[in-house]
Amino acid sequence: MAAYAGIDLGASYVRAVVGDETGDELGKYKRETPQGPTGIAVTDAVLETLKDACGDAGVEPSALEAVGMGTIGPLNLAEGEIENPANLPDTIDRIPLTGPISNLAETEDVHLHNDAIAGVIGERFHSERNPDDMVYLTISTGIGAGIACDGHILSGWDGNAGEVGHMTLDTEGTMDCGCGQDGHWEAYASGQNIPRYAREYYEAGDWETDMPIMDADFTAPDLFEYAGEDEFADTFIDRLARFNAMGVANIVQAYAPLIIYIGGGVAENNPELVVDKIRQQLPDMVFGNIPEIKITTLGDDVVLKGALASAMTEGTGDREKLRG
Incomplete structure (x- = not known):
């Protein structure tokens, strides 16, 4: 029996899964991501998590055919590492990954992706159509996308393609x-920045609201809870929808996907207020074909399942490349 592994490295947790040649889960493990003192501590946690997942599966790491990994960034693919990760302490300047994983698994077949790219690989692999042209978009703490175009997973020379959250949508730079x-x-519509933008928008206008918008602990979920009950909340949510639809329209014009899967906490927890509003506004912004817009089918496991699918399909999510 062939065995493959997928790893999801986030700012909070490291997860690993081992699967067989059909993708069925054999074992898994999860631990907290070390917050230092250096990147080597994170590397060690990744290796230990992979070992523990293999132990749960009854498989030696050296028996793995291939390993896929989705991770926070930014990446340096040439070195197989993360450089100066934005969501970990400043003491962590680099996290070696490809080399140490390759040594542990005794294979050169290690595929490293940022988390959104792993997401599109997972959605592609598990989609009934296995489409060649599709996008996975995450609207969460940050905003990013993984893109499959003409059957190719777009990574960019350094592994950081798809950073669509850093598209400029406001020329005034508010x-x-x-x-x-x-x-x-991302400055307007990501989970981390929605409260900050809401306060800015509130102070710039003549609004009344029952929301505790000026409280330091006011969060994006707090905003969405007031939908339908507070005029300012409804107006502001519509404004967020405008930014989201503009961003998705730019993706559509650039890559012409057949389907866009949207994940991340902001979207998944508020599908009617985020995803439905994108669907409604997109036809007014796109010249050409409108793709199908759907919530992710894989939920919180999209990166982990994408990493495993990457290992099984030579980093592509194309089921025609399945091994075994």
């Missing part, structure tokens, strides 16, 4: 993004 630039999609 809000600054966490990356340091102004006017980016």
Whole structure:
């Protein structure tokens, strides 16, 4: 029996799964992501998690045919590592991954992707149509996309293709993004920045609201809870929908996907207020064919299942490349 592994490295948790040649799960493991003191501690946690998943599956790491991995970024594919991860402490400047995983599994067949690219591989593999042209978009703490175009998974020379959250959607640059630039999609509509933008928009107008919008602990979920009950909340949610539809329209014009799967906490927890509103506004923004817009079919496991699918299909999600 052939065995494959997928790894999901996030800012909070490391998860690993081992599956057989059909993708059926044999074993898995999860642990917290170390917050330092250096990137080597994170590397060690990844290796230990993979070992523990193999132990749960009754498989030696050296018996793995291939390993796929979806991770936070930014990536340096040439070195097989993460460089200066945005969501981990500043003491972590680099996290070696491909080399150490290859040594543990005794295989050169290790596929490293950012998390959104792993997401599109997973959605492609598990889609009934196994489409060549599709997108996985995550609207969560940040915003990013994985893109399959003409059957190719787009990674870019450094592994960081699909950073669509850093598209400039506001030429006035009202809000600054966490990356340091102004006017980016993520600065307005990501889970991390929605409360900040809501306060900015509230203070710039003449609004009344029952929401505790100026409280330091006001969050994106708090905003959506007031939908249908608060005029400012409804107006602001519509404004977010405009930014989201603009961003999706740009993706459609650039890559012409047949289908876009949308995941991430902001979208998955508020499908009617996020995904449905994108569907409604998209026809007014797109010149050409409108893709099908759907909520992710894989939920919180989209990156992990995408990483496993990557290992099984040479980094593509194309079922015609299945091994075994």
